[in-house]
Amino acid sequence: xxxxxxxxxxxxxxxxxxGRVLLYFVLTVIGMLMFLPFYWSxxxxxxxxxxxxxxxxxxxxxxTFEHYINLFKDVPIGRSFLNTLCVTAMGMFTNLFFCSxxxxxxxxxxxxxxxxxxxxxxxxxxxxxxxLIVPQFIITFKLGLHGTYTGAVAPGAIGLFGIFFMKQFFQxxxxxxxxxxxxxxxxxxxxxxxxxxxxxxxxxxxxxxxTFNAYWNSFMWPNLVLSQEKxxxxxxxxxxxxxxxxxxxxxxxxxxxxxxxxxxxxxAGQKYFVNNMVFSGLKG
Amino acid sequence: MLxxxxxxxxxxxxxxxxxxxxxxxxxxxxxxxxxxxxxxxEIYASFTNYNMVNRMEFVGFTQYWYLFNNSFFVKSLGxxxxxxxxxxxxxxxxxxxxxxxxxxxxxxxxFYRTVMYFxxxxxxxxxxxxxxxxxxxxxxxxxxxxxxxxxxISQWYFESETAMISIVLISLWGGLGSNMLIFxxxxxxxxxxxxxxxxxxxxxxxxxFFRLTVPLMRNSAQFVVTMLLIGAFxxxxxxxxxxxxGPMGSTATPVYCIYITAFNEFNGGLASxxxxxxxxxxxxxxxxxxxxxxxxxx
Numbered sequence: 001x002x003x004x005x006x007x008x009x010x011x012x013x014x015x016x017x018x019g020r021v022l023l024y025f026v027l028t029v030i031g032m033l034m035f036l037p038f039y040w041s042x043x044x045x046x047x048x049x050x051x052x053x054x055x056x057x058x059x060x061x062x063x064t065f066e067h068y069i070n071l072f073k074d075v076p077i078g079r080s081f082l083n084t085l086c087v088t089a090m091g092m093f094t095n096l097f098f099c100s101x102x103x104x105x106x107x108x109x110x111x112x113x114x115x116x117x118x119x120x121x122x123x124x125x126x127x128x129x130x131x132l133i134v135p136q137f138i139i140t141f142k143l144g145l146h147g148t149y150t151g152a153v154a155p156g157a158i159g160l161f162g163i164f165f166m167k168q169f170f171q172x173x174x175x176x177x178x179x180x181x182x183x184x185x186x187x188x189x190x191x192x193x194x195x196x197x198x199x200x201x202x203x204x205x206x207x208x209x210x211t212f213n214a215y216w217n218s219f220m221w222p223n224l225v226l227s228q229e230k231x232x233x234x235x236x237x238x239x240x241x242x243x244x245x246x247x248x249x250x251x252x253x254x255x256x257x258x259x260x261x262x263x264x265x266x267x268a269g270q271k272y273f274v275n276n277m278v279f280s281g282l283k284g
Numbered sequence: 285m286l287x288x289x290x291x292x293x294x295x296x297x298x299x300x301x302x303x304x305x306x307x308x309x310x311x312x313x314x315x316x317x318x319x320x321x322x323x324x325x326e327i328y329a330s331f332t333n334y335n336m337v338n339r340m341e342f343v344g345f346t347q348y349w350y351l352f353n354n355s356f357f358v359k360s361l362g363x364x365x366x367x368x369x370x371x372x373x374x375x376x377x378x379x380x381x382x383x384x385x386x387x388x389x390x391x392x393x394x395f396y397r398t399v400m401y402f403x404x405x406x407x408x409x410x411x412x413x414x415x416x417x418x419x420x421x422x423x424x425x426x427x428x429x430x431x432x433x434x435x436x437i438s439q440w441y442f443e444s445e446t447a448m449i450s451i452v453l454i455s456l457w458g459g460l461g462s463n464m465l466i467f468x469x470x471x472x473x474x475x476x477x478x479x480x481x482x483x484x485x486x487x488x489x490x491x492x493f494f495r496l497t498v499p500l501m502r503n504s505a506q507f508v509v510t511m512l513l514i515g516a517f518x519x520x521x522x523x524x525x526x527x528x529x530g531p532m533g534s535t536a537t538p539v540y541c542i543y544i545t546a547f548n549e550f551n552g553g554l555a556s557x558x559x560x561x562x563x564x565x566x567x568x569x570x571x572x573x574x575x576x577x578x579x580x581x582x
Contacts, residue, residue: 218407
C-alpha cells in the first residue's frame with residue numbers, strides 16, 4: 001500500500017492500462033484458439049474442398065452450398081435430425097418431470113426409508129455410467145426396447161444428478177405454499193405441478209440444458225440400440241465418414257448442422273445456466 | 285378433541301408416506317432396471333463365459349485370469365494412465381488460469397466466457413471430425429500452417445509417438461469451458477471484503493492470489509480434480525471415432541477395449557470382467573484423491 005501510494009498517479013494509470021491491454025491480448029489469443037475449429041469447419045463447409053486443403057486460406061474465395069446439398073443427398077441427415085430431436089425431447093421430459101417429482105418427495109415429505117433410498121442413490125452416483133453398458137444393452141434387448149426411441153432414452157431417463165440438483169431447489173422453498181393449498185383440498189400432485197414446479201423454473205432450465213446436451217450429443221448408446229431409420233445425427237455423421245472418408249466439405253457442414261441446436265439452447269438459457277452453476281453444488 | 289387431532293395427524297402422515305412412495309416410484313423403478321440389476325448382472329457375468337447370445341456358464345476367476353494376460357487390456361490401462369498424467373494437470377492449470385483472468389468486471393467478459401464454453405457443449409462426434417481435418421497430415425490446416433512457417437510437420441494421431449498427445453490436445457479444447465465455469469463459480473463465491481481487507485493490510489496482487497485465492501479455491505479444485513479423473517478414465521468417443529485405438533494400440537482405452545470385446549468379439553464375460561476392474565480402479569482413484577486432497581496442506 002505504502003509503495004503504491006508513493007507511485008505517481010500517471011505511473012499507476014499506465015500500469016493499469018498496460019495490464020488491461022495484456023489481459024485482453026491473452027484472452028483474445030485463447031479465445032481465437034478455442035474458436036478456430038468452429039471457424040475452420042464453417043468456412044470449409046461453404047467453399048470448394050481444394051481451398052481448404054491446399055495452403056492456408058482463412059477466407060473463402062468461391063462460395064458454394066454444394067457440400068450441404070451433397071450431405072442431404074448422401075445420408076438421411078434431415079430424418080436423423082428429427083430422430084435426435086425426438087429422443088432429446090423424450091429424455092428432457094422424463095428427466096425434468098420425474099427427477100423433480102422424486103426430488104420434491106425427498107425435500108418435502110417424511111416417509112420411512114427415505115434416508116436409505118437417498119443414500120443408495122447418492123452412493124450409486126459414484127458408479128461410472130459407462131461400465132454398465134454391457135448389461136444395460138442386454139436388459140434393453142430383453143425388454144424389447146431394442147430399436148425404439150424409448151430404448152435410446154431409458155437408461156438415463158431419470159438421472160440421479162438431476163434428482164439431487166432439483167432437491168436443493170425444493171428445499172429452499174417454504175412449506176406453507178403447499179399447506180395453504182392442502183387446506184383448500186388440493187391434491188398432492190396438483191400442489192406439485194401447479195405450485196412448486198413453476199417456482200423452480202430456474203433450476204428446470206439449468207437441468208434442461210444439461211439434459212438437452214447429454215441426449216443431443218450422445219453417441220455410444222444410440223449407436224448400439226437404435227435401428228437404421230431411427231438413428232440419431234451423431235451416428236449418421238459417423239456413417240458418412242465410413243462411406244466417404246475423404247470428402248471433408250459435407251462432413252463439416254454436417255458437424256455445423258449438428259451443433260446449431262445445442263448452441264441455440266445454451267445461448268437462450270445462458271443467464272440461468274451460469275448463475276445456477278453456483279447453486280448446483282459446484283461452488284467453492 | 286385432543287385424540288381426534290392426533291388421529292388426523294397420524295392419518296395425514298400415513299397419507300404423506302404413500303404419496304412419498306408414489307412420487308419416488310418412477311425414479312426407483314428406472315434405477316432398479318438400469319443400475320441395480322445391470323450392476324448385479326455384470327458382476328455375475330464376469331464369472332461366466334457369456335457370449336452375448338447363449339446361456340451363461342460359471343467359469344470362476346478364468347476371465348480375470350485371462351484379463352491380466354490379455355495384452356490389449358493391460359496396454360489400455362497403461363495408455364489411460366499416460367492420458368490422465370498429461371491431461372489432468374494441464375487441464376487444471378489451464379482452466380484455473382482462464383477462470384482467474386475472466387473473474388473481473390470488464391467489458392466483453394461474458395463474450396469471452398461464451399466463446400470458451402462453446403467447445404464444451406459440442407458433441408464428441410463433431411469434435412472428432414473437425415479435429416480429424418485440422419490434424420490431417422497431408423491436407424490439414426495444422427500441417428499447412430507448419431509448412432507455411434517452414435517448420436517440420438507432424439503426423440499427429442497417425443503416429444504412435446504423438447497420437448496420445450493429439451488426443452490430450454483435443455480433450456483440453458473440449459473440456460476447458462466446463463471446468464473453467466466451475467472455477468469461475470467458486471471464484472465468485474469468495475467475498476470481496478476479504479480482498480479489500482488484504483489490500484488494506486498491505487498485500488500486493490501476487491500475495492493476494494497465492495495466500496487468498498488459491499487456498500480458498502481448494503474445494504473447487506478438489507471437485508474439478510475428482511470429476512476430471514472420473515471422466516478421463518472413461519475416455520471413449522474421440523478415440524473410437526478418430527484412431528480406433530491405433531496406431532499400434534497406442535490410444536486404446538479401457539472403455540474402448542470393453543466396447544470392442546463386447547460388441548465386436550461378443551465376449552460378454554470378458555467385457556464384464558474388464559468393466560468390473562475399471563469400476564474398481566475409478567472408485568479407488570476417486571477415494572484416494574479425496575483422501576489425499578483433504579489431508580494435503582495448501
